[in-house]
Amino acid sequence: MSLVKRYIAFVDGMNYRIGRVVMYGIFVMMAILLWSSISKTFFNPALWTLEMAQFAMVAYYVLGGPYSIQMGSNVRMDLLYGEWSDHRKAQVDAMTVIFLIVYLVFLLWGGWESFMYSISYGGERSNSVWRPYLWPIKAIMLVGIFLMLLQAISEFFKDVLRIRGHDMGAKT
Numbered sequence: 522m523s524l525v526k527r528y529i530a531f532v533d534g535m536n537y538r539i540g541r542v543v544m545y546g547i548f549v550m551m552a553i554l555l556w557s558s559i560s561k562t563f564f565n566p567a568l569w570t571l572e573m574a575q576f577a578m579v580a581y582y583v584l585g586g587p588y589s590i591q592m593g594s595n596v597r598m599d600l601l602y603g604e605w606s607d608h609r610k611a612q613v614d615a616m617t618v619i620f621l622i623v624y625l626v627f628l629l630w631g632g633w634e635s636f637m638y639s640i641s642y643g644g645e646r647s648n649s650v651w652r653p654y655l656w657p658i659k660a661i662m663l664v665g666i667f668l669m670l671l672q673a674i675s676e677f678f679k680d681v682l683r684i685r686g687h688d689m690g691a692k693t
């Protein structure tokens with residue numbers, strides 16, 4: 522039990538810190554899009570801005586996902602869930618998070634295959650005029666999916682501990 526609680530503390534702490542830093546990535550994306558607007562209005566349009574904004578959004582989304590799950594800010598159907606006891610919520614969450622874990626394992630596997638393909642062929646490039654290498658964003662996606670998997674496992678452990686009567690705080 523002590524090992525499980527240490528795992529939860531480690532993963533939650535790591536994803537919390539990463540999420541708090543990554544949440545400012547929205548300002549990076551806004552700055553890129555602002556520069557895009559300025560350059561299109563007053564100068565020659567920058568070719569890299571739209572694709573770079575998309576890359577920034579991907580990083581923001583996949584690296585912020587574990588933090589979002591940890592904070593309970595993910596979308597949930599609340600037809601019945603809101604009326605259930607914390608014990609019942611933990612039971613249902615423990616069952617449904619298993620599906621998330623399986624999905625993330627397959628997503629990680631597919632992401633790894635895509636990343637290795639990108640590396641093995643001399644560096645896969647985008648089809649745009651800018652033609653950036655795609656392996657850096659694929660690597661960021663792999664890290665984000667892996668962190669999401671670690672967080673999903675942490676959430677599963679928290680639900681199991683709640684079912685067993687340990688106080689892990691109420692799930693929001």
